[in-house]
Amino acid sequence: MGSSERTVFENPVVEWIDSRLPVFTMMQKEYGVFPTPKNFNYLWNFGAIAMFMLVTMIVTGIVLAMHYTADVTQSFDAVERIMRDVNGGWLLRYMHSNGGSFFFIAVYIHIFRGMYYGSYKQPRELLWILGVVIFILMMATAFIGYVLPWGQMSLWGATVITNLFSAIPLVGDSIVTLLWGGFSVDNPTLTRFFALHYLLPFVIFAVVFLHIWALHVTGSNNPLGLEPKTEKDTLPFHPYYTMKDSFGVVVFLLLYAYVVFFAPNMLGHPDNYIPANSLVTPAHIVPEWYFLPFYAMLRAITFDIGIPFTDIVIISAKLGGVITMFGSLLLWLVLPWLDTHPLRSARFRPLYKKLLILLVLDFIFLGYVGSQAADATLLGIPLSVFGLIATGLYFAYFIVILPWLSKNEKGRELPASIHEAVLAKNKK
């Protein structure tokens, strides 16, 4: 990093520092003049928005941690004390609990943007993979964070999810014991979860750094999916995109603030205002909304898979569910090799575009299935049947449809360059 060419600065202090540690040169290069395609739409704002949310989570989280106590007899009361007695404590906590949700909203849109415009394709595979790693780490962090207030959903959500690992052959039970620090979700679980909840956001921060580093090697993709060819195709990052990103962040902040101030418990579950009680199981155990599609895939496998006509079970229903759930994420990791179509942007791939929209609807439907009780029905048919079908469609999209489209979809003709496409659009 940065030992190559250095900018000369007029300010003597800046120049003194920069000649010894060229941070100003780096900022200038990576955020000042950094050539950026000029045709971004507003979907390109969500990276900056996600970064903003990460910082918000870390700042509010650290202040919460100053008032929080990780102990099964005290955590619930500690959070209530934050809500009632700490100055501005309710605001901190509502910013943090809803901040998790808005972080996920931003990142889900960010991921969709990547899929729609083929941002994962050569040469951005590693950039994409780092993004998926961030998403997985976020899921772990949020899941663990939800345990900290030690309400009923904290305890029972943690019990259901950590129990999953026991389905893994051979090492499963040891993993669960390690997660629990004992024989059930209890005090040792809570204290280690707090330690991890403090740690993981900084790991995320480090991976975000790598993600952005990789981005600055390949440069950004854009709605046309064309690589910039000449200077006419790009703009310096500052002031064009610093300004556009700031505007986007403020608009997003507006929605976030609305929920924090006027519906702070809309996205939460009321049961989490009941202190955890290992003797009373809640009627429905539901995870936070951002996990629901994956939770539905987990519950979609309700049957053992074995050798037909014998009693031999190779994959139990539980293990099947776990494999399905983790598999659904692993597919994202290998996406660059499932979709090898030479065109990036869905704009030039009408069929791909329609099917991707269907995937999004399928995913949202899975979220609905995940939110319902396990024995719920739809139109008189058990919902789990729909869950299985929707899960099947999800996997088919990645494993069958994408490779097939890669070979067979014709695609539309590309414009000659970003610049020309922008000119043509402005003429209309």
Next chain:
Amino acid sequence: MKKHLLILLSVLLVMPLGVAIAGGDAPEAEHQRWHFDGHFGTFDRAAQQRGLKVYREVCAACHGLKRIAFRNLEALGYDEGQVKAIAGEYTVEDGPDDEGDMFERPARPSDRFPSPFANENQAKSANNGALPPDLSLIIKARHHGPDYVYGLLTGYEEAPEGTTLLEGQHWNKYMPGHIIAMAPPVSDDQVTYEDETPQTVEQYSKDVVEFLAWASEPELEERKSTGIKVLIFLLAFAGIMYAIKKKIWASVH
């Protein structure tokens, strides 16, 4: 772009679905108009004070309110002297003193409402094995809390034909599963109001919910009034940012 917006919207629409599942087979309680509803909602001080009276004279026999300190009652419009007087009517355990003994003394404003039972087992054994929950958070701990608790208090009915109720069980329209161990707690004219407010079960229920809603969310008024200011600020800020962005981008294309 329209399509993207559509997708964004549908995601936002589905999210609340995750939390909108109703409990059990009980119908959703009817929506009441609450003074604290809406973006400018505030608590009705008079109703809160009446609700406190209902809580103290009725519910407190079985339900604690352990997260509320007497000093918090100043938010209901009482002055320091009144709060002191209310606290003084309760005794709390304190200690140990210099000899190492626990002793009882009148409560001070900094004390919290004492709970009616020493522990959960005592509470259960006094209530046919059912635990009366602490009411400090009850409004936030139920779906559509204010409507639900109001519905519960006014929702006692004759059990339908064919249902057998055990000793100490009652039938309630809104309780999940319909069977509740709490006897109808209030009846008309049970609590004496000092003004002309009707002394009916409906009015008592409304007032006690107004009070309990505050107990659950004491920050509600501050939250909403701050929220309005924050939104106005952000709207103006977004407008300025948009104007600058437009100006900077004017020369591009």
